[in-house]
Amino acid sequence: MKNWLIFGVVFILSLSLVISVLVLWKANAPFNDIEQKAEELALDTKALAVISESYVYNGNKPYITVFGVDEYGKEKAIFVPMSLEENSMQEVFLQDGITEQEALTVFTKETSVQKVLHTKLGFEEPGAVWEITYMSESGSLNYVYLLFEDGQWWKRILNL
Structure with a gap:
């Protein structure tokens, strides 16, 4: 048995x-x-x-x-x-834009992060952007978009 x-x-x-x-x-x-x-x-x-x-x-x-x-x-x-x-x-x-590591550096200077889920280079209406997906310290899902050319903030989608 x-x-x-x-x-x-x-x-x-x-x-x-x-x-x-x-x-x-x-x-x-x-x-x-x-x-x-x-x-x-x-x-x-x-x-x-x-x-x-x-x-x-x-x-x-x-x-x-x-x-x-x-x-x-x-x-x-x-x-x-x-x-x-x-x-x-x-x-x-x-060579004409910022690297993934530079994008993460710009991002982490201004944001409190629990965990970065991924970083992707994509194409949106202003051109090439770095999409950074992360979990905030409060546990919510967030998306931040930085312009590839100069690392300026383009868009934020917070607290999902």
């Missing part, structure tokens, strides 16, 4: 683990697919020669931000719209 009980518990835990992994894998599949297509578009249009990283940025309009180096060796970020329209792509040279 004891062996059947142990078998049943192990079986249910194993089944739960397998189902959880499959659900997470399937949930990420659309993001992985669109990121791959955006990377291919950035390479095909010769906007980038080598790609180092990409992620989905959800602002007013969703973009895939693709980082890499162009054929002249300059580091760039390409913002590919979810529609994958070549003529709607935007780009910035990373």
Whole structure:
């Protein structure tokens, strides 16, 4: 009887683990697919020669931000719209703005933070922006947007 009980518990835990992994894998599949297509578009249009990283940025309009180096060796970020329209792509040279670390430094000087959840470079109506998502000391979710060009505050969404 004891062996059947142990078998049943192990079986249910194993089944739960397998189902959880499959659900997470399937949930990420659309993001992985669109990121791959955006990377291919950035390479095909010769906007980038080598790609180092990409992620989905959800602002007013969703973009895939693709980082890499162009054929002249300059580091760039390409913002590919979810529609994958070549003529709607935007780009910035990373040397023309503040880095992620500089954005975090500007942000932490003026804000009390419990935990920074993520920092993403995205594209909004004023141009390239750093989106910083964090938990405040009171435990609320907050978003802060800093302009990529000079680190000026653009928008804050607080206490969600």
